[in-house]
Amino acid sequence: MDDYTEVSFEDRMSTVxxxxxxRAHIVVDSAVCRSCTTQECVTACPADLFVPTADGGILFNYEQCFECGTCYLLCGKQGAISWTYPDGGDGVTFRQG
Structure with missing residues (x-):
């Protein structure tokens, strides 16, 4: 049986x-987001990068995106999220800890 060793969030993030x-690889159209009543992207993003704005839109900070695609898959509003891969060499890299 394998032993599971708990790893702190800080230790996990030190390998990223x-x-x-x-160029942002994800672009959010706040005008489309204003008509969204659920804003799944805000709660589903594992990096917590989506922030609701006072006017009902969404602000997205792509700089520490894990590129998992969760936001794109869950978003139910056509045209709200445009997702592409980052340019070669840019984006997230996971190292062995």
Whole structure:
């Protein structure tokens, strides 16, 4: 039987590198988001990068995105999220801890 060793969040994050691209690989259309009543992206993003704005829109900070695609898969509003891969060499890199 394998032993499971608990790893702290800080230790897990120390194995993640982000090479921030000048081009956002995810673009959120706040105008479309304003008509969304559920805003699944806010609660589903594992990096907590979606922030509701006072006017009902969404602000997205792509700089520490894990590129998991959860937001894109869960979003039910056509055109709210445009998702592409980061340019070569940019984005997230996971290292062995």
């Amino acid at each position: 590198d982000f090479q921030v691209s000048p």
